[in-house]
Amino acid sequence: MIYFSIMKTTISAKIKLQTTPEHFTALRATQLAYREALNAVSHYAFTQGKISNAKKLHNGMYAEIRTHFGLPSQMACTVSRQVSATYKGLWTKVKHNATQRKAGLTKKRYKGLDKAPKYVSPTLTYQYGYDYSFKKNQRVSVLTLNGRMVVPYTGYDTHVALIQKGADIGGAKLWYDKPRKQFYLLVSLEIEVADPTPQTQTSVVGVDVGVRYLAVTSDTTGACSFHSGKQIVPKANHYARLRKRLQKKGTRSATRKLVIISGRERRLKHNANHVVSKRIVTQYPHSLIGLENLTDIRERTRRRKGKNTTKKQRKANATYSKWSFAELHTMIAYKALMQNSMAIKVDAHYTSQACPRCGHTAPENRPKKGLLFVCKHCQYTLHADLVGARNLTMRTLLARQDWASTGHLCAPREAQ
Known part of the structure; x- marks a missing residue:
């Protein structure tokens, strides 16, 4: 007889938020304020000696994040932790590069900390139970600058079923698809599987x-x-060449075109990897x-x-x-x-x-x-x-x- 032990694995569920104009405005304003707060804390960390200690960043910037950017308390704490994680990752790369240079494996110096890291993406992080929670009838309550709002959502049936019952819900990211003007919530789900x-x-x-x-x-x-x-790689290479030409041109029309096709190459590869991996397993x-x-x-x-x-x-x-x-x-x-x-x-x-x-x-x-x-x-x-x-x-x-x-x-x- 074979006995199975249980282990847990984490997957990500992508759910589509059905927003009204009022929801859309509030979520977008929250995203942009969150990004500005990240850049402010990043600049502070750089000027204070490129510190990566989350507690020091929290003590030094919490009040400004709350008053100047208007973020709720839990989001303000998340901002400091996210910047801390970024600087820790950069310091790891700096030390690894120094080791390689000392061993003669490379002559290039890593320049990731020559200036304060700048956050471009407005994607923000939610903590389950504090910043967001799920309601009945496929609705989710999310925190914004104007308080909480309840938004209907749709998604892959299997993921929706796991959210409603059977999975441990973790943090989430509020992602905005700019070309389609659509908000998505990327939810972390921890599910039980048999330990091999x-x-x-x-x-x-x-x-x-x-x-x-x-x-x-x-x-x-x-x-x-x-x-x-054969069908995927040529398309991905075409998008890469097109993006390179538009970036080199640099005109306003080229920039508008870049916005339209942004992420197309990445999504094509991502989808191909999903299809191939599913077929194999x-x-x-x-x-x-x-x-x-x-x-x-x-x-x-x-x-x-x-x-x-x-x-x-x-x-x-x-x-x-x-x-x-x-x-x-x-x-x-x-x-x-x-x-x-x-x-x-x-x-x-x-x-x-x-x-x-x-x-x-x-x-x-x-x-x-x-x-x-x-x-x-x-x-x-x-x-x-x-x-x-x-x-x-x-x-x-x-x-x-x-x-x-x-x-x-x-x-x-x-x-x-």
Whole structure:
């Protein structure tokens, strides 16, 4: 008999607020005041020695936030915490850059703290139970500069059901879609899922990501699937080129056009990652899914950089740095838990150069770095991306065997 323990995972629910003109005006004014308060606290932190201590920021700016910007007390506290988190993140990058420069890994100095960080997005953060709460009949009460107001909402049926019953509700972000002039509430939901064990993970799957094919999967039975980026990547590149031309032009009409198409490339990639990740986890329920550990992948795969870089090399570097592989990994990880699966990170070194049959590893196994893999030792021939997926499957299988024998999972789990 298999016993299941319970663990929790966090998902984000996007609900659409059905606002009246009065609601719209109040929410927009609150957003803009919140952004101005963030920038004021950021400037204060910078002038006080780039401090990142939330308590010091709160003591120094709380009164001004309340009186000058008119924010409610809980929002004023949230502003200080958000600025504190921003500065802590920047200080972490500064220290990491200093370590790399000292080790001779880079000559560039990180400039993120050369001036006070500026907040451009008006998205504000709500705390559940203090700034917002849900009512009956699909209504939500949100806090504004003029007090609380109750607004009807709609959303994905599954998310609405979780909100109404069965999920622990956390913080939320009030996001404004400027082109559509629509407000959304991005709600954090914590739900219970079965904690995976070696006994519940009945199959092992490797997932190789790339640009030609966004994902290629393979399991221990030899079954595989290809998720092509043929229809998506050219569109994303078109939006990127269009945005670059408009930014270079810089006229008022170009700026208006940029506002209209803003986020189009990002949403296209985001949707593609959602579709691919859902297909993968649905295809392989109750599976241990091996994902490539892509830490510093851009530095490892960069062709060449510097003044002597050719146009072709620059284009290749740009192409492979555009797609958000980390986002795809994260989506696979949290969706896998919904299917009683689990995603882990495995070593990605030489997965496209190693022969899955004899183990011979050499760059020559991939002629001209193309899509054909031909082992120089045993002449094993296969699609190069599928070779990578099969190598990841074998490394994931080793991690599962260690997990079953020792009771401890040596490979790190994918961040949720």
